[in-house]
Amino acid sequence: xxxxxxxxxxxxxxxxxxxxxxxxxxxxxxxxxxxxxxxxxxxxxxxxxxxxxxxxxxxxxxxxxxxxxxxxxxxxxxxxxxxxxxxxxxxxxxxxxxxxxxxxxxx
Numbered sequence: 001x002x003x004x005x006x007x008x009x010x011x012x013x014x015x016x017x018x019x020x021x022x023x024x025x026x027x028x029x030x031x032x033x034x035x036x037x038x039x040x041x042x043x044x045x046x047x048x049x050x051x052x053x054x055x056x057x058x059x060x061x062x063x064x065x066x067x068x069x070x071x072x073x074x075x076x077x078x079x080x081x082x083x084x085x086x087x088x089x090x091x092x093x094x095x096x097x098x099x100x101x102x103x104x105x106x107x
Contacts, residue, residue, distance in 0.1 A: 015044065016060075018053045025063050032063070040066055040081055 022029045035041045036053070041062055043053035062084075069075045069083055 014057060015054050016057055017047055017050070018043075018055070021055055021059060021063070024060055025067075027063070027067075034077065035063065035066060038077055038081060040077065040084065 016024070018029055018032060021027075022032055025032070032041070036043060041055065041059050043055050045054045046052065047054055065084070066077070066080055069080050070077060075083060
């Protein structure tokens, strides 16, 4: 499967429907729904007219990361949640290290 790389900053709207997310990422709606049920991504609401889930545009790079982990590292979708949680924790720790280094060098 060819992964579509898409820059969310080029999206002209702040929020996307489930169908739009599927079209942008090239994934089937059912797979995106699976990501929601596994807790990998979270909708921010529903379209009042269609009942379709709404996502922030920032979900696009997260879905791209999920697909890279799945295809490049062959991690199953259930395990990706743990990997994403650990990556987030690493980012938080790195930010704290930068903050502490800044405090030391600029008292």
